[in-house]
Amino acid sequence: MARRCCSARRCGSIACAGCAWRYSLHISRRIQAVHPRRLHTVAIGRSTYDPSEFRQKRKSIHNSVAYQRRRCSWWNDFGLWLWLTGDRLVGFAEFGSITPEEFECTFQRHGAVSACPIDIPFVRVEVYRAALMSSPPIAVEHGRYQALRIAIEPVALPVLPISSDTERVVQPMPVLL
Ligand SMILES: [Zn+2]
Numbered sequence: 001m002a003r004r005c006c007s008a009r010r011c012g013s014i015a016c017a018g019c020a021w022r023y024s025l026h027i028s029r030r031i032q033a034v035h036p037r038r039l040h041t042v043a044i045g046r047s048t049y050d051p052s053e054f055r056q057k058r059k060s061i062h063n064s065v066a067y068q069r070r071r072c073s074w075w076n077d078f079g080l081w082l083w084l085t086g087d088r089l090v091g092f093a094e095f096g097s098i099t100p101e102e103f104e105c106t107f108q109r110h111g112a113v114s115a116c117p118i119d120i121p122f123v124r125v126e127v128y129r130a131a132l133m134s135s136p137p138i139a140v141e142h143g144r145y146q147a148l149r150i151a152i153e154p155v156a157l158p159v160l161p162i163s164s165d166t167e168r169v170v171q172p173m174p175v176l177l
Pocket of ligand 1: 005006010011012013016017018019020
């Protein structure tokens with residue numbers, strides 16, 4: 001049974017407008033924290049509500065990015081945040097160094113792809129909309145409805161002061177099996 005949501009005790013469900021708004025603040029801050037370059041709203045078609053199939057889809061998308069990062073370091077500053085809404089995945093992509101054509105070419109095997117530039121101040125509203133639209137929210141944890149989502153953040157590039165020159169070290173993404 002859903003808990004009553006009030007300021008003293010939030011229900012924490014993304015099906016609750018108040019909690020979804022708070023959730024959108026948390027997520028939009030995480031996205032802004034990576035200082036995204038060339039942020040876009042994106043949608044990828046043909047997805048599924050079946051949790052096991054969704055996990056497979058998430059793994060497949062993760063591996064697509066891992067593959068591109070092994071081939072070309074330009075993909076290291078690419079980031080992707082998606083929510084399952086209806087039969088599509090919607091959310092954001094930080095294109096960083098890659099082109100819209102490279103994005104489309106990589107993800108079209110997962111469904112019809114669309115992308116549109118977005119300014120940072122609008123990110124929170126879009127996260128809120130995606131969270132509320134991600135119904136039926138079937139991932140239930142501790143009595144809360146959780147959104148089914150995919151998050152692949154840009155690779156942090158630690159700068160190691162090993163000499164008067166500096167060197168960037170990039171750890172490869174693991175392949176999910
Ligand atoms: Zn609530």
